[in-house]
């Protein structure tokens with residue numbers, strides 16, 4: 345039964361896509377509970393940046409041209425005339441075995457792709473109730489197939505973003521990447537309010553677990569980090585969630601990691617000297633979901 349985790353912050357550019365990629369990259373590659381995990385990453389940001397980072401821009405364009413995107417299947421399900429085969433909408437970044445290496449290869453990672461135009465028309469014609477129904481359907485179709493399902497959400501979600509809300513409804517767990525500075529701390533209450541709304545719309549009996557905040561572009565010795573740590577702690581205490589001890593440092597290397605024009609075969613190629621930072625953070629988050637590194 346899959347653990348589903350949405351990566352959300354109402355603020356743009358804080359590392360939602362980066363964290364979605366890092367989590368799915370590591371968990372599809374390393375051994376956990378003595379086996380490789382089956383991982384799906386779902387792009388619920390109409391911009392499709394996570395899918396681009398995993399599959400490359402050419403493959404994503406082909407998928408969009410062939411109408412094999414998430415908004416397409418959601419529309420098809422709404423107007424259902426015949427049985428819908430969700431597996432046709434899932435694409436795999438396959439492990440590359442072309443060269444010898446002792447390092448950990450990037451593993452098989454499944455991806456579902458988004459696209460802006462259909463997502464927008466979906467937003468316009470669908471009700472919140474439909475979004476919820478479609479989220480339940482998708483979750484039922486996928487849960488048995490995976491260990492982890494990650495949902496990359498856009499910033500600035502509101503009641504009108506019915507497409508992205510399907511992704512938000514589909515997840516049982518939420519992680520908020522944020523940066524330890526004034527602008528980000530100020531934006532957090534908007535994000536937490538929106539998560540409260542999502543919980544209300546989902547209904548009491550639905551899964552809802554705010555795991556915590558991941559500090560991105562964070563330097564523990566920087567003045568800003570020290571100045572805003574207390575504010576962040578207040579938010580975490582108020583929401584009864586944690587601030588993950590392991591942080592992502594600010595570095596161009598971690599920005600390059602999501603650049604699809606670069607060819608990566610192993611985790612070390614992609615993460616270089618930041619391999620350990622990312623690995624420790626991924627393991628810290630998944631330990632909260634009952635998965636331990638073997």
Ligand SMILES: Nc1ncnc2c1ncn2[C@@H]1O[C@H](COP(=O)(O)OP(=O)(O)OP(=O)(O)O)[C@@H](O)[C@H]1O
Nearest residue numbers: 356357358359360361362499561593594595598599
């Ligand atoms: N730790 C880091 N160090 C340096 N650059 C980073 C780091 N994390 C993310 N970035 C860069 O910051 C930019 C924003 O990151 P990202 O796209 O992951 O944010 P986002 O929250 O998904 O944005 P959006 O709201 O537009 O979807 C990207 O160019 C990314 O490569």
Ligand SMILES: [Mg+2]
Nearest residue numbers: 360361389393
């Ligand atoms: Mg993003």
